[in-house]
Amino acid sequence: MAYSEKVIDHFQHPHNMGSLDKNDKTVGTGIVGAPECGDVMKLQLKIGPGNVIEDAKFKTFGCGSAIASSSLATEWVKGKTIEEAMKLKNTDIVNELSLPPVKIHCSVLAEDALKAALADYLGKNGQKVPDGEPEKTKEGVS
Template identity: 75%
Template structure:
């Protein structure tokens, strides 16, 4: 089965590979994995906490071409979106954009899970940050 041109492009030139400082309060980290293929995906967002806009996104994925392409595309889409808008990204959007075949749909699910996990981590940190400030006052 051949990969689509877009998958090949993202695989050969993955966008936004790398990592952000996960200890920072404005960085959310999502780590997900799929045992059936051994894929592991780390996706991070850096959010402007006053506007809620995602200013940077990075990923690192160990897995097949479709998993790498799905997370690479996800980071492209995340930048410039607000956290609420990012929450709306669906795996089917990724499937359509990359024309993933049915056997590779789980890769897009993994990417959606990673986005949600990163956002949840960011929100948890923000919540925790607020209460920590309250306590210190």
């Protein structure tokens, strides 16, 4: 399959690969998987004052599109507030990376991982997950 140039770029030079301390109270961790393809994605966010995302890291076991999707998602949310990050949709990733239909589930996985990480942070700090996003960790639609 032909990957778009942006996917190849993110895949070859992934941004923000790595880990944060998941026991840190200011860090939210989301680990999700898609059984159909066996991909697993971990996304971590470090949240600073004013609910601003100071740092984001990911680790992904999966195809190039899954790695590119998580790389892009971490890149986008850095510097954003939790509320802004909550609005990120998988379709934004699909459009930016020109993902073909068979790879859309990779972007869903990235969105799920992000939401799970935000939910984890909010839960840790006794805050509520904003309306319409009651999910914690879940398995991605594939």
